[in-house]
Amino acid sequence: MELSDAVMFDLDGTLVRSEHAHRVAWQALFEHWAVEVDEAEYARMFMGRRARDVLGEVPGPWTGTDPETSLDVLRDHSRHAIAAVEAVPGAAGRVAALAAAGTPVAVVTSAGAEWAEQVLADVLGVRHHLSVLVTAERVTQGKPSPEGYLLACAELGVAPGRCTGVEDSPAGIAALVAAGVGTIVGLTTSSQAGTLRAAGAHTTAPDLTSQPV
Template sequence: MTFLPCAAVLFDVDGTLVDSTPLVEWAGREWAAEYGIDPEEFMSGAHGRRTSDRVAEYLPADRVAAATARLDELEASRADGITALPDAVRLLASLDGLPWAVVTSMDLGQLRIRTEAAGVPLPPVVVTAERVEHGKPHPQGYLLAARELGVEPSACVVVEDAPAGIRAARAAGATVLAVTTSHDASELTEADVVVPDLTHVTAVPGGLSVAAPVSPGTPRDGT
């Protein structure tokens, strides 16, 4: 059992609380084919990144806005297959006064559609793609969420599923708990603790209790 003390918990959404993998994969591949981009190559580094940041790696600057809008349109055209990840709703309900926020690479419209489809509640503090100048792996989103909750980033635990998000959280100074819901544990080694999913995480007074981590990790605030 590992104890992660914290004053607040900051959650990524896609791949951490909500599983919209079938939708994202379909939309990304449809979009890539329309723009003459290899779908496998595009999707290989897309997870956990803002759409505009990933698109900018493939298209000239003057085409990014329209191409991003097209991919957003594809992703917003469906909501089928979107579900809450195991125990995500249970964990959020059990926080019992522990402040929390979400920090996502989605825009607000996508976030609302996906969380509503999955039955995942949203907290008062929500940081979406349009609220930051720099997306993950830049720490701006997590720094903003901590500031709006009134806590130091170093007093937060960030729950993430993707390498870009883990790097963002670490750069913000937070402790990082990673779940292997979208990436293998071998890709999440920068996290402090890695678990298969949120069924291994319980809210307790003063922080989170983590059972049976798949990676030993060394939380910076102790065990």
């Protein structure tokens, strides 16, 4: 694979196995609003996306209500679930190796700053290796919008075509494609390889131990 001038990672599902934690938080919200969402619909409409965007776009009993009420439910359950979060194999070592080699590293996540900072520092121990961190609060539109990745590229000072992006969800892959990122790697931690390739991934890998970036 051609070397890139910078590498950008998603966080949840890419650097850490945390989708189960977010699923628990979303399920608490569904129960709060007394709605049923099956796994297929959850994967298609909710997974890998910024909660504020989903609540604004997906019709439900939350439509027209103050989104902070729903976001507070998600935040509360996410805080309790962080203890169950585990690193994706090879993640911490890959970030550290890239930083040691002088390759700037960014994380672009649909999660909020509180979650991202805690996971990066306490679960992965790599926060100090990052040149850029883009969280949900820093964009007006979350994935699949390219806004977060374009912001990261601007702050890295690297053109998107000279970057590698690593994602685990179709929405994240779509964001990388829309941003014009040169090399797109899909991790099959939460989606199948075929799904990620259909979304635009150039290559796929099961984790970060095999040096896909």
